[in-house]
Amino acid sequence: DAKTTQPNSMESNEEEPVHLPCNHSTISGTDYIHWYRQLPSQGPEYVIHGLTSNVNNRMASLAIAEDRKSSTLILHRATLRDAAVYYCILRDRGYGGSQGNLIFGKGTKLSVKP
């Protein structure tokens, strides 16, 4: 499985932007980059995904390096509710069978200070 590397933990102040990095140096041309997060005592939830171009949605932005070997999840204004573990996951575009499964790493635990 293609692997990702994320910092174990990060801290942010409330209402400030947060940049969560992810390295995926072995990414293949058919891998999409997905981000999920898990709030305390809840199941994971989808945040955003992308292939090559930067992506924006109501939750976050995803900045993808030109060589695709790294990406950054951007929360534009962190709130206390954004405190969670954030997972960066590679997913094969040609998925079928087990390829569609999400392979979770350790993720980054984000703490948000008031």
Add this chain to the structure above:
Amino acid sequence: DTAVSQTPKYLVTQMGNDKSIKCEQNLGHDTMYWYKQDSKKFLKIMFSYNNKELIINETVPNRFSPKSPDKAHLNLHINSLELGDSAVYFCASSQEGAGVADTQYFGPGTRLTVL
């Protein structure tokens, strides 16, 4: 309305017992999953299932078996429970064929404690 629901939320049982966890999704999805999150917080896929095939993670003991009475339900049966089965179990669903962008929706989890 809850998209993916699981029952029970908490399950405490004795070693050696047989138990089931139920999962229901009202999203009309055709693929469902079970994940296990252990005490170290690692989330691992156990099964994925749709009406075409069941894919089992080979590391899952055969004491665990998914059963799907219909497309909206995927229950997890566990026989001869062991201490190491204590974990939080998450059910999820997605729409296969929507492409790699198909989002997985997770349930709230069932915390299983084996004494």
